[in-house]
Amino acid sequence: xxxxxxxxxxxxxxxxxxxxxxxxxxxxxxxxxxxxxxxxxxxxxxxxxxxxxxxxxxxxxxxxxxxxxxxxxxxxxxxxxxxxxxxxxxxxxxxxxxxxxxxxxxxxxxxxxxxxxxxxxxxxxxxxxxxxxxxxxxxxxxxxxxxxxxxxxxxxxxxxxxxxxxxxxxxxxxxxxxxxxxxxxxxxxxxxxxxxxxxxxxxxxxxxxxxxxxxxxxxxxxxxxxxxxxxxxxxxxxxxxxxxxxxxxxxxxxxxxxxxxxxxxxxxxxxxxxxxxxxxxxxxxxxxxxxxxxxxxxxxxxxxxxxxxxxxxxxxxxxxxxxxxxxxxxxxxxxxxxxxxxxxxxxxxxxxxxxxxxxxxxxxxxxxxxxxxxxxxxxxxxxxxxxxxxxxxxxxxxxxxxxxxxxxxxxxxxxxxxxxxxxxxxxxxxxxxxxxxxxxxxxxxxxxxxxxxxxxxxxxxxxxxxxxxxxxxxx
Amino acid sequence: xxxxxxxxxxxxxxxxxxxxxxxxxxxxxxxxxxxxxxxxxxxxxxxxxxxxxxxxxxxxxxxxxxxxxxxxxxxxxxxxxxxxxxxxxxxxxxxxxxxxxxxxxxxxxxxxxxxxxxxxxxxxxxxxxxxxxxxxxxxxxxxxxxxxxxxxxxxxxxxxxxxxxxxxxxxxxxxxxxxxxxxxxxxxxxxxxxxxxxxxxxxxxxxxxxxxxxxxxxxxxxxxxxxxxxxxxxxxxxxxxxxxxxxxxxxxxxxxxxxxxxxxxxxxxxxxxxxxxxxxxxxxxxxxxxxxxxxxxxxxxxxxxxxxxxxxxxxxxxxxxxxxxxxxxxxxxxxxxxxxxxxxxxxxxxxxxxxxxxxxxxxxxxxxxxxxxxxxxxxxxxxxxxxxxxxxxxxxxxxxxxxxxxxxxxxxxxxxxxxxxxxxxxxxxxxxxxxxxxxxxxxxxxxxxxxxxxxxxxxxxxxxxxxxxxxxxxx
Numbered sequence: 001x002x003x004x005x006x007x008x009x010x011x012x013x014x015x016x017x018x019x020x021x022x023x024x025x026x027x028x029x030x031x032x033x034x035x036x037x038x039x040x041x042x043x044x045x046x047x048x049x050x051x052x053x054x055x056x057x058x059x060x061x062x063x064x065x066x067x068x069x070x071x072x073x074x075x076x077x078x079x080x081x082x083x084x085x086x087x088x089x090x091x092x093x094x095x096x097x098x099x100x101x102x103x104x105x106x107x108x109x110x111x112x113x114x115x116x117x118x119x120x121x122x123x124x125x126x127x128x129x130x131x132x133x134x135x136x137x138x139x140x141x142x143x144x145x146x147x148x149x150x151x152x153x154x155x156x157x158x159x160x161x162x163x164x165x166x167x168x169x170x171x172x173x174x175x176x177x178x179x180x181x182x183x184x185x186x187x188x189x190x191x192x193x194x195x196x197x198x199x200x201x202x203x204x205x206x207x208x209x210x211x212x213x214x215x216x217x218x219x220x221x222x223x224x225x226x227x228x229x230x231x232x233x234x235x236x237x238x239x240x241x242x243x244x245x246x247x248x249x250x251x252x253x254x255x256x257x258x259x260x261x262x263x264x265x266x267x268x269x270x271x272x273x274x275x276x277x278x279x280x281x282x283x284x285x286x287x288x289x290x291x292x293x294x295x296x297x298x299x300x301x302x303x304x305x306x307x308x309x310x311x312x313x314x315x316x317x318x319x320x321x322x323x324x325x326x327x328x329x330x331x332x333x334x335x336x337x338x339x340x341x342x343x344x345x346x347x348x349x350x351x352x353x354x355x356x357x358x359x360x361x362x363x364x365x366x367x368x369x370x371x372x373x374x375x376x377x378x379x380x381x382x383x384x385x386x387x388x389x390x391x392x393x394x395x396x397x398x399x400x401x402x403x404x405x406x407x408x409x410x411x412x413x414x415x416x417x418x419x420x421x422x423x424x425x426x427x428x429x430x431x432x433x434x435x436x437x438x439x440x441x442x443x444x445x446x447x448x449x450x451x452x453x454x455x456x457x458x459x460x461x462x463x464x465x466x467x468x469x470x471x472x473x474x475x
Numbered sequence: 476x477x478x479x480x481x482x483x484x485x486x487x488x489x490x491x492x493x494x495x496x497x498x499x500x501x502x503x504x505x506x507x508x509x510x511x512x513x514x515x516x517x518x519x520x521x522x523x524x525x526x527x528x529x530x531x532x533x534x535x536x537x538x539x540x541x542x543x544x545x546x547x548x549x550x551x552x553x554x555x556x557x558x559x560x561x562x563x564x565x566x567x568x569x570x571x572x573x574x575x576x577x578x579x580x581x582x583x584x585x586x587x588x589x590x591x592x593x594x595x596x597x598x599x600x601x602x603x604x605x606x607x608x609x610x611x612x613x614x615x616x617x618x619x620x621x622x623x624x625x626x627x628x629x630x631x632x633x634x635x636x637x638x639x640x641x642x643x644x645x646x647x648x649x650x651x652x653x654x655x656x657x658x659x660x661x662x663x664x665x666x667x668x669x670x671x672x673x674x675x676x677x678x679x680x681x682x683x684x685x686x687x688x689x690x691x692x693x694x695x696x697x698x699x700x701x702x703x704x705x706x707x708x709x710x711x712x713x714x715x716x717x718x719x720x721x722x723x724x725x726x727x728x729x730x731x732x733x734x735x736x737x738x739x740x741x742x743x744x745x746x747x748x749x750x751x752x753x754x755x756x757x758x759x760x761x762x763x764x765x766x767x768x769x770x771x772x773x774x775x776x777x778x779x780x781x782x783x784x785x786x787x788x789x790x791x792x793x794x795x796x797x798x799x800x801x802x803x804x805x806x807x808x809x810x811x812x813x814x815x816x817x818x819x820x821x822x823x824x825x826x827x828x829x830x831x832x833x834x835x836x837x838x839x840x841x842x843x844x845x846x847x848x849x850x851x852x853x854x855x856x857x858x859x860x861x862x863x864x865x866x867x868x869x870x871x872x873x874x875x876x877x878x879x880x881x882x883x884x885x886x887x888x889x890x891x892x893x894x895x896x897x898x899x900x901x902x903x904x905x906x907x908x909x910x911x912x913x914x915x916x917x918x919x920x921x922x923x924x925x926x927x928x929x930x931x932x933x934x935x936x937x938x939x940x941x942x943x944x945x946x947x948x949x950x
Contacts, residue, residue, distance in 0.1 A: 108722040108828040129726075153667045164665060166674075167642070180915035187826035190639060190896035191858045191905075192628045192678045193911050195920045199674030200643075203667045220724035248693035249606075291815040293765060351662035352584040381664045421665035429668075433712060436668050440655035444927060445670045451926035452919060463669060 005090070008372045011068055012057075015050055015092075018060045036094045038080040041342055041392055053182050055173055055212035057266045058094060062457075063209065065092050072177075074206040076116055076148035079140045081345050082426030084205045086153060087459040093151070094210055096147050096335040101342045101451065103127055103213070109187045110218045114149025116211050118462030123216075132470050133221035134277070135162035138422070139330045142335050147211050151360075153203030155422030157285070157329065160380040161253035162219070166202045174201050177208070177453035186215055200448075205424045206459040208452050224294040225253070225287040228320040230250075230303060230310040235259050235280035235363070239356040241308035241377050242282065246352045250301055253284040255380030256329050262336070262374040274326050275452045278311070282379070283325055287460065322454065332376055340372070340389040345399055348412035349421030350382045361411035362386045363415030367399040368407075383421035405427040409435060433465060477478045482564070486543055490525055490567075493535045496700040499573075510568045513555040514615075514808075516817055517902050518869055521548065525733050526570045530648055530656050530687035533569060537685060537932075538654030546935050547652075549681040551591055551623035554615045556639065556820050557901030559627060563936040565686050567684055571622050578600055578688070584662045585693045591686050592623025595629075598691075607697040610637035613897070614805045622686050627680030630897030632729035632760070632804065635693070635855040639897065642676045644691040646690030649676050652683070652928035659666045661690055675923075680899045681934040692701045700762040701770040702797040703777060705785040709753035710734050710838070710850070714831040716783035717757065717825035717854050721827045725776060729760040730855030731804050737811070737849040744810040745801050753786070757854070760801055794795070807851055815847070815864040817902070819876055824896030825857045836886035837861045842884075858896035884910060900938045910942060 007027065015025045026032065026049040036044045047070070052058045071091025078085045078400065087093050102119030105127055106388035112127060112134065120134075120141040127134050138144055139155035144154065150172070155164045174197075184197040201208055225243030235257075242255055258266070258281050263274040275281060284301050288294045302313040318354040337341050337432045350358050362384070366373035379387035386408055388399045409419055409432045419429045419436050434442050446464055450456070482502065490500045501507065513517045521544070526534050533622050540547045546566025553560045561569050575592030580602055587602060587609065593614040595609075602609050608934040612631035613619055619629065625647070629641045646660030649672075676683055707713040707812040710732075716731055732739070733756050738749040751754060759776050763769045777788040791797035825833050834850065836858070841848035850862035861883055865876045886896055886908045894904045895909050910919050921939055925931070 016683075037891070054525045061807075086810065093849070105489055108718065109723075110722070111824045111826075154669075155665055159665070166671070176915070176919060181918065182916040184912075184916065186891050186893070187828075188824045188892045188896070189827070190824045190858045191635070191893045192895050192897055192899050193893045194900060194908060194917065195683075196641070197627075197676050197677055197919065199671050200923075203671055208670075217650070243583065247585070263909070290765075290768060293768070330905075347662045351584045353581070353662075365607060372536060378665075383665045416661050416664045418661070418666045418668045421663070422666050422667055424667050425669060433669060437659075438657065440651070441657040441667065442847065444651060444655075444657065444672065447926035448675075448923055451922035453598075 007049070008239040009028045011064065011070070012048065014058045014064055018057055018083060019050060019052060022465060033086065034304050035075065035095070038078045038085045039080060040083045040084060040428060042083045044094040046087040049088045049093045049095055051098050051132060058167040058175045058212050058464060059179050059181050059212050061092060061094060062175050062177065065457050066177060066455055067094045068178055068204060069455055070457060072146070072210070072457050073212045073459050074151065075144050076145035076151070077119070079144045080148060080152060081347070082420070082428045083428045084462060085457070086427065088218060096145070099212065105130060105132070105133070106187065111187050112216045112218055114146050114214055114216060116145060116214065118146045120144055120146060120149055126296040127218055128221055131221050132409045133219040134168065135159065135219065136165045138325070139333060146214055150202050150211050150214055151206045152424040153205065153422065155383065156323055157254040157256055160255060160378060165208035166199060168217045169202045169214060170217050170351055172198050172211055173202055173213035174209040174211055177458040189407055202281060203424070205426060205462055207449060208458060222287045222289050224289070224291050225285060225293055225316060226298045227325050228248055228284045228298060228313055230277050230282045230283070230284065231275050231312045232280045232310055233278055234309065235359055236356050237309035238280040238282050238380070239359040240270050240292060241305050241310065242355050243352055244308055245301060245304050246380060248304060248391055250297060252297070252301060252380065254283065256283040258332065259375040261372060262332055262376045265335040265339050265374060266319070268330060269338065270331050271393050272324050274328060282302055283329060293453040296471060298364045305330070306315060313465060333355060336374060336387050336389065341391040341393070344388040344390065346386045346405065346408055347420045347423040348384055348408060348417055350412055350415040350417030352382045354415035354417065355382055358411060358415050363413070364407060365404050371392065371400055373404070381421065382417065388395050403473065404434065409438065430463055480522070485616065486539065487523065489539055490523060490536065493526060494527060495533055501654055505554060508572070510550065510562065513558060513560045515556060515850065515903060516559045517558045517559045520565060521562040522565045522569040522570045524570055526573050530650060533650045533652050533685050534656050535686050535725070536567060536569060536939055537652065540932050541652060541654055541752065541930055544930055546933060547685070547932050548624065548892045548934050549622070549685045552618050554619045555623060555627060555899070555901065556822070556834040557895070557899040559901045559904045559934070559937060561902065571620070574687065580605060580607070581662065582607070583869045586662050587691045587693055589621050589689055589691060591620060591689065593621045595621060595624055596617055602693055603696055605662065606696050608645065608694040610634065610694065611640045611643060614808060617720050621689055624682045625677050625686050625689055626679065628897065629944070630853060632853060634730055635730060635853060636726050636728035641674060643692045644673055644677050644689060647673050647676055647690050648688035649684040649686055650919065678899070678938055680901060682924060682937055683933065691818070697762040697764050699764070699766050701758060701769055701773045701790060702800055703759045703773060703788055703790040704755045704800055705780040706750050706753050706787045707755045707757070707785055708753055709784065711831050711836055712784035713755040713757050714834040716780050716785065717785055717830050718827055720776060720779050720856060724778060725772065727759050727776060728762045729758065731758040732851055732854035733807070734848060734850040734872070737807055737851045738816050738824070740810040740849060741803050741806050744813065745803060745806050747799050749803060755795050758804060798818055811849060811862050811864065816866040817861040819865065819880060820898070820927065821861045821863070821880065821883055822884060822895045822898040823861070823892055825861055825887055825890040825892030827857045829890035830854060832856055833859060833886060837883060840879050840882045840886070844877055844879040848879070852923040881907065902937060905938055906940050908938065917939035
């Protein structure tokens with residue numbers, strides 16, 4: 001399936017001409033190997049890795065690939081949880097790690113202009129040093145880069161109050177699959193000139209072009225933040241509490257959930273004193289510009305949580321306590337990864353009114369298929385991460401994983417929700433996309449893809465189901 | 476140019492079969508005439524008007540039109556300021572006025588589900604009666620409907636703090652140009668399943684499909700609002716004040732500007748006591764959940780305005796005074812329309828740092844071409860509405876208008892801005908779109924258009940420049 005044939009010599013020569021710097025074109029097997037993976041269990045193998053430093057170089061590479069009909073897989077830091085940067089069809093991986101400069105922080109227009117290889121946390125730190133704020137905070141923020149964040153339309157905890165990556169993308173420079181460089185949007189706040197290509201490229205998972213620069217909206221950093229943990233004997237009570245908090249019109253900046261299985265995995269790794277004997281906790285964060293109001297909002301939240309059945313609501317006394325709680329949250333993914341050989345991280349997103357129903361459905365599916373499915377996520381947004389722990393080399397177990405995943409997706413769609421809130425479709429969910437969107441809509445998306453990428457070179461094999469294509473649960 | 480030939484009898488028969496209710500298919504000349512116009516000076520003439528009541532009927536009409544290669548022009552209330560609903564190529568106008576129901580106001584998920592014919596102000600009233608809030612408030616909000624608001628991605632005064640229509644579109648039901656009905660998005664907050672078609676259809680000016688339903692995000696209505704007027708001797712000082720307010724990180728819900736010419740036109744019509752002898756005023760609004768904070772923000776704003784050279788800052792003492800100021804703002808368009816036979820309303824959008832430069836540029840262009848160009852707009856967003864007053868039947872004046880419009884666009888692009896912040900490209904700006912986006916980007920948009928509308932039936936002649944097509948300044 002994977003095209004591991006060596007590249008024609010003239011292609012390699014031309015790449016070396018485009019990228020004359022040392023180690024900008026990699027074709028040794030040991031170099032290529034590490035570019036075959038992301039945060040999922042998929043595997044690919046590129047024929048060559050190109051490491052450009054400018055949009056012009058990216059454009060030259062893409063024009064070459066388009067002429068030679070070679071696959072192009074754009075790659076930022078490769079922490080995707082849906083298979084996006086896995087080079088399925090060999091070809092060229094474009095690694096953006098040398099395009100990692102913050103080009104500008106504009107304090108008048110509240111805008112940052114960055115290259116795609118800038119690490120999310122580095123951008124946050126840079127803008128916060130000037131009293132500014134870039135809210136999107138995927139749990140991978142210390143590893144993942146803006147190019148990948150934009151390609152996947154990454155979310156995060158604070159997106160509950162502040163919105164996802166797409167809400168911060170004011171402009172993009174993109175190399176189209178046919179090799180043209182375009183700029184869509186910029187530093188202006190309002191823009192309705194032509195179709196909204198910024199929004200189309202954001203979350204297109206690298207299938208419509210290579211993002212070479214992003215103009216990102218910034219806010220003023222709110223100086224006050226409080227974090228609290230609410231402990232529940234019943235996970236359904238916790239879920240109901242979230243629905244009630246959100247429908248009361250409160251605007252916490254984050255509400256995260258962890259169930260008992262999640263807590264014990266995290267506890268084993270980090271020893272933070274989480275109440276593992278309870279069925280679920282919620283983490284709340286509240287922020288703002290006025291201390292008294294932040295205090296008042298936290299009080300209102302705590303009272304609602306208690307009314308909804310919280311056994312205890314503990315507001316973090318200081319930053320250390322607050323950091324420990326967020327460390328627990330961000331540590332979930334590595335903690336779960338240690339538990340069993342593999343995990344299938346899902347990412348369903350549902351209306352907030354349906355959180356209790358979805359939580360019940362996931363618990364029932366776990367029981368039905370005798371699988372361990374820790375449940376956590378950005379529950380305030382209705383974005384849940386049921387992670388199916390398994391050994392993918394056990395064919396019988398893998399079959400149960402596939403059946404459970406399908407039922408989780410079906411439950412999400414039945415709740416009026418969708419397959420993915422922030423990870424993308426990639427390889428992991430592509431065979432389920434029609435279940436969610438219907439065939440006419442998927443066909444419309446395919447037509448857009450073909451219109452912009454007539455030779456199908458740009459990140460092929462992702463998003464769209466293919467007859468005889470890779471099955472998430474078989475590979 | 477306009478196809479005023481009568482429709483083939485079998486098409487009319489089939490439309491009457493699809494829409495059996497009385498007066499749902501109009502083909503009498505006197506009925507058609509009123510469907511030829513919008514808020515611009517363009518004229519068209521449809522061959523027939525279809526007034527459906529359901530998405531299924533819309534889909535049947537579109538399939539018929541696609542088979543017969545007839546143009547389809549979707550029309551909500553026809554208040555567009557860029558020519559969007561003008562039926563250039565005859566064909567079928569689809570009038571959505573009988574699809575005017577608010578289908579649901581969901582107080583748990585903070586969502587309204589509406590048909591395209593719902594008037595913006597009616598939706599606002601309905602949700603406000605339940606303590607909820609739909610922020611987008613185009614000045615046309617008492618006339619314009621949600622279908623048009625979504626098609627044009629309408630803005631408004633409050634969009635400064637709350638964002639534009641696109642920021643509230645969570646889901647759409649759309650009839651594609653090939654007649655399929657799709658649903659993109661829904662009540663879930665986060666959604667990255669496939670390409671973001673919601674965002675693509677929002678602001679596509681009816682060229683990619685007919686919007687038959689919208690799922691809109693609601694907020695909780697902030698109970699406290701204050702309005703103030705700041706008076707400036709110099710319009711450049713006023714512009715500089717806006718840049719300073721916004722870069723200070725204050726978040727007023729609106730900042731509007733009116734120059735002296737605008738004020739005197741409004742004053743002639745409404746007699747509100749505006750300081751017409753001064754060069755400019757700014758209107759500020761501040762809102763929020765806490766009275767003391769709203770007061771504090773208004774105080775900070777007023778102080779900044781005074782430092783920036785405001786001669787006077789008057790905070791409206793009560794709702795009556797505040798309403799009078801907003802009446803003045805919303806009355807600009809009708810007031811200017813009385814002044815000269817015609818007005819060309821422009822809509823450039825620029826980075827906030829460039830407001831003073833843009834204001835100077837527009838004043839200089841007005842002087843250069845001896846034209847009256849009142850300047851007003853949502854200046855806090857960098858969205859300015861220079862309106863060129865003229866008599867379009869005076870060929871010499873019209874030529875100056877065309878030259879001035881081009882220079883205004885060139886100045887906006889030179890400021891890092893764009894042709895349109897909220898009105899759309901339509902007919903008015905299509906010959907300038909490449910100046911802004913470049914030919915490669917416009918070509919990418921054309922390819923998307925053709926991919927979804929292979930026969931080019933959906934609102935033809937809009938957005939994209941055509942060789943030998945209609946010239947905004949000649950028609």
